Amino acid sequence: MRAVNDTAEAIRLRNVLADKLKRAGRIPSTSVEAAFRAVPRHLFVPGVPLREAYVDQAIPIKKIKGQHVSSLSQPSMIAIMLEQLDLQAGQAVLEIGAGTGYNAALMAHVVGESGRVVTIDIDDDLAARARAHLVSAGYDRVEVICGDGADGWPAGAPYDRIILTVGATDIAPAWRAQLQPDGRLVLPLDFRNTGAQFSVAFDAAGDYLMARSFEPCGFIRLRGALAQEQPAQNSDPEPGAAVGMAMLATVSQVLPKVGEQLWRRRMNRQAFGRPTLDGLQLRAYPCEANYMRKEGETVHDTRWTRFVIGWAPGG
Ligand SMILES: C[S@@+](CC[C@H](N)C(=O)[O-])C[C@H]1O[C@@H](n2cnc3c(N)ncnc32)[C@H](O)[C@@H]1O
Numbered sequence: 001m002r003a004v005n006d007t008a009e010a011i012r013l014r015n016v017l018a019d020k021l022k023r024a025g026r027i028p029s030t031s032v033e034a035a036f037r038a039v040p041r042h043l044f045v046p047g048v049p050l051r052e053a054y055v056d057q058a059i060p061i062k063k064i065k066g067q068h069v070s071s072l073s074q075p076s077m078i079a080i081m082l083e084q085l086d087l088q089a090g091q092a093v094l095e096i097g098a099g100t101g102y103n104a105a106l107m108a109h110v111v112g113e114s115g116r117v118v119t120i121d122i123d124d125d126l127a128a129r130a131r132a133h134l135v136s137a138g139y140d141r142v143e144v145i146c147g148d149g150a151d152g153w154p155a156g157a158p159y160d161r162i163i164l165t166v167g168a169t170d171i172a173p174a175w176r177a178q179l180q181p182d183g184r185l186v187l188p189l190d191f192r193n194t195g196a197q198f199s200v201a202f203d204a205a206g207d208y209l210m211a212r213s214f215e216p217c218g219f220i221r222l223r224g225a226l227a228q229e230q231p232a233q234n235s236d237p238e239p240g241a242a243v244g245m246a247m248l249a250t251v252s253q254v255l256p257k258v259g260e261q262l263w264r265r266r267m268n269r270q271a272f273g274r275p276t277l278d279g280l281q282l283r284a285y286p287c288e289a290n291y292m293r294k295e296g297e298t299v300h301d302t303r304w305t306r307f308v309i310g311w312a313p314g315g
Helices: 008-023 030-038 075-085 102-111 124-136 173-178 241-254 256-272
Strands: 059-064 067-072 092-096 116-121 143-146 159-164 179-189 197-205 208-217 280-286 298-301 305-311
Touching: 008 030, 008 075, 030 075, 030 102, 059 124, 075 102, 075 159, 075 179, 075 197, 075 208, 092 102, 102 116, 102 124, 116 124, 124 143, 159 173, 173 179, 179 208, 197 280, 208 256
Parallel strands: 092 116, 092 159, 116 143, 159 179
Antiparallel strands: 059 067, 179 197, 197 208, 208 280, 280 305, 298 305
């Protein structure tokens, strides 16, 4: 089914955005690039002016008590996570955080008719709207569920891939249980709850998950059973942090590339204690595995997970 409200101008704007993502090296895989060129993003944010729908920025969707609880993520960030996910045609994928349904449509494009996409949102109004957007854009084969993503969606398991497009501080047992033995889990994670969030791609590896890549990000946090209070803005452990942030903002305006590098170093240090993540080895065991820390490793326990941090020699 093709979208009826796709216009020549929307197609042009979409290709301009995709060209920009490509030039920036965000969409190296042809399947992700094709999805960005095909899915009509504007149909997922009806009411937003056409041009705004195709700017490389996040679009707020819903607030509760003045707090943003849903937004359509920035295309660059979506691209980074889809590349981390390494989704293939014919695969089954579960998304937690349906939002507008746009990312689910991109994934449906990548997996094709022989694949399967299930997406969950905790709010029934958002789930209903995501369903309507997906139908209008021609992706009615995506299954939209209203529920708490902490439980995954067992009826559709197992999944080759699970992706969260909402921030977590832990790895729920349901996500491990519903992932194929050779599956991949991608999620915005801040397991020490410091405010430094990274999109981490984990591969299933027997009784643990092994992290493969880390990309700094800033997603809205999970609500429901896995909700955890966000650290206060001024809880930064570094002395002089506020001055540092102000300087970083100024540098970023004048020299965006240098600003990004400085920001990455800051995030790396805040989350992992080092300015670069070269040699970082992060594993995630279920708590009941009772993994015993080895020399040179650091361990951090959350409710469900023992995170084990090690560094390869020379890292
Ligand atoms: C950044 S938005 C996701 C954007 C979305 N992927 C898109 O393409 O528009 C995060 C979403 O996660 C949802 N969410 C928050 N907690 C959740 C939970 N426990 N289970 C499922 N969805 C949740 C929010 O309602 C919100 O819509």
